[in-house]
């Protein structure tokens with residue numbers, strides 16, 4: 086889960102982790118097909134979030150991939166998959182991105198209120214309190230979550246789970262426009278003449 | 280949507296889908312998991328209903344050919360598809376039957392060949408539980424199919440089959456695999472057939488040709504002084520034979536074809552220059568390096584074509600006519616892009632080009648060809664492999680289909696034969712699958728039953744799939760197998776000689792007696808050991824009505840030139856080494872000088 090090093094970022098003069106969003110058929114095997122393409126090119130998927138979209142039968146995916154500019158080639162290859170309805174690299178676009186984290190922290194009578202204070206500062210919610218532990222749920226971009234997690238490290242984190250990034254374009258535009266049906270033409274029958 | 284009240288079993292649904300798609304040929308081999316598919320063949324489900332309009336009724340509308348190894352079912356279907364332009368169909372059972380198809384599927388995938396592979400799967404209850412002969416063939420073939428599907432419900436079969444044919448044959452064609460568990464093949468349901476396939480994630484068509492790009496391309500052609508057309512496999516796929524020819528003749532531009540583009544343009548046409556690339560004509564590779572415009576039509580700038588990519592065509596602007604958006608800009612950056620079917624794009628482009636003399640360009644090309652003959656047949660005692668190919672050409676005058684294996688003989692078949700019949704050259708380019716020569720010849724022969732099929736075989740490749748001689752004998756397919764027998768994995772030996780200090784490890788072959796072998800299958804076997812034997816043996820083979828296997832005993836260590844060493848650029852092409860005596864130039868009579 087470590088982010089790319091500063092050297093990697095500057096080395097190529099490009100932002101390495103790409104945020105890619107896709108509208109895909111909600112069918113078995115979709116994930117397998119997509120993952121297979123990234124694997125083939127040796128790109129590591131840093132995070133992946135999948136869920137239903139506003140369209141029935143279609144899921145929306147957000148994935149963050151550690152890749153150089155060649156990501157474009159892979160995105161085009163992914164676009165060719167029958168199960169991928171629309172795909173888009175939004176790394177350079179104006180997006181809102183969020184992720185959700187749940188952090189289970191060791192907490193006793195003494196530390197509990199400190200932890201709750203921290204949660205409040207981060208607009209995080211306390212979703213479970215037990216005599217020896219507390220679960221905090223936080224939403225925000227990665228930096229926000231990273232900072233929260235860093236502070237909570239002082240109190241012994243028992244378990245940490247993060248959803249990975251979900252992203253969406255700002256403004257009224259839909260990230261995956263509906264494409265008009267293309268005009269079809271029949272390929273000429275097999276005439277084998279010069 | 281159409282349906283009738285009849286109940287179909289899953290297997291009958293597959294058959295019904297085939298009839299509606301106009302399938303007449305299946306290559307395959309049965310096993311436990313796909314037996315229901317065999318149970319409906321040539322009885323029950325087939326041929327009892329009227330065949331769709333436009334399909335010629337036959338004794339059996341669908342014929343199944345029993346191969347001896349599933350790899351060959353896939354290759355035969357592949358060649359059948361290349362020759363007919365329709366999807367090739369093959370069957371395999373679950374587990375090993377399905378995995379045996381894999382090489383054939385990968386081969387079709389690399390060369391954009393439409394295949395529909397139907398595999399039987401273990402019964403639904405056993406899937407994922409290491410059932411007997413279970414293999415996750417859907418998972419295995421994800422990277423080598425255009426699409427695949429495991430059908431879990433009988434009612435899904437017609438849709439899956441309809442989509443399979445649609446996906447396989449439209450856009451950039453490719454193989455599709457449909458995996459069906461045995462119980463699903465036995466269940467019954469109603470047959471729903473859509474009027475039109477609709478897939479949200481698949482848009483193979485474009486909205487006509489981009490006029491701005493056409494104008495840009497026409498302008499580039501108008502400006503160009505040293506243009507070349509690089510005609511590829513896509514030209515054959517889109518049947519754009521006449522359109523490429525029109526572009527070449529109308530704008531007066533010489534044509535180079537990739538290995539898979541061969542027979543997309545007439546081989547003896549004065550504007551034709553042959554093949555480029557690793558074993559392409561020397562003059563072509565230099566011409567590409569000198570050209571100021573390349574018009575790539577239905578070709579993907581493969582690394583065997585471009586040589587070292589960063590030094591490829593340094594002076595040229597590029598126009599790319601390509602159907603697959605992922606290919607555009609993948610290897611070279613085009614200056615104008617006509618995305619879509621080559622035929623449609625060319626028709627539009629051809630309206631906007633005009634004749635230019637380009638005299639200097641043609642005389643330069645001519646000079647290059649004079650200085651660097653590239654294809655020569657030396658006077659030798661031994662039988663040269665090139666001589667064998669050239670003699671087959673002389674005997675047939677190219678009026679046949681030529682199928683090849685992979686290796687030196689394949690390159691010579693590309694260099695020393697002139698393909699004047701559209702789409703008459705069948706070879707494995709992208710995957711380079713040895714053993715293709717035998718099953719592909721079967722598929723080509725089934726696709727073109729009234730034509731002669733010559734299979735130019737490597738001795739190594741022939742040994743990989745020769746069990747199919749039994750199939751060939753059974754169906755009496757009159758294929759002529761010409762084994763270019765150098766008793767060695769020749770192409771690899773050449774690399775060992777040139778790049779591994781002649782360390783000939785694991786390349787010499789101890790071959791069987793191919794004549795006796797043929798006879799054991801009930802096939803006529805012939806041998807040519809001396810140069811004088813070559814012609815008569817070819818004539819005997821041609822006059823024999825059945826299949827023939829010819830063992831041409833050729834020189835062991837002949838090298839294939841010209842050659843671009845691996846990693847080198849096109850302008851570093853090694854031409855034929857100079858020989859001690861004046862070689863006979865094959866190029867003179869055939870490839871007439873293109874000065875106008």
Ligand SMILES: Cc1cc2nc3c(=O)[nH]c(=O)nc-3n(C[C@H](O)[C@H](O)[C@H](O)COP(=O)(O)OP(=O)(O)OC[C@H]3O[C@@H](n4cnc5c(N)ncnc54)[C@H](O)[C@@H]3O)c2cc1C
Pocket residue numbers: 389390391450451452510511512513514516517536537538539540554555556557558559576577578579580581583584600601602603606619620621622685686689707708709710711712770
């Ligand atoms: C031993 C060996 C040596 C070889 N040496 C050479 C060599 O010296 N020279 C050489 O040229 N090749 C050589 N090859 C072959 C090489 O590896 C490639 O297979 C070949 O060059 C690919 O040709 P292509 O791009 O025309 O065809 P393909 O790889 O089939 O590509 C076809 C292209 O056309 C597009 N297309 C498909 N349909 C349409 C349509 N309807 N309209 C428009 N576009 C369409 C596809 O999207 C694709 O981009 C060799 C192969 C072997 C095994």
Ligand SMILES: Cc1ncc(C[n+]2csc(CCOP(=O)(O)OP(=O)(O)O)c2C)c(N)n1
Pocket residue numbers: 684685686687688689711712713714736737738739740741763765767768769770771
């Ligand atoms: C299935 C497979 N295995 C290995 C190779 C590597 N290979 C390429 S050419 C060649 C030699 C082919 O020998 P042969 O069929 O005798 O043809 P020749 O080159 O001698 O004409 C080999 C082994 C291949 N292309 N395909």
Ligand SMILES: [Mg+2]
Pocket residue numbers: 737738739763764765766767768769
């Ligand atoms: Mg050999």
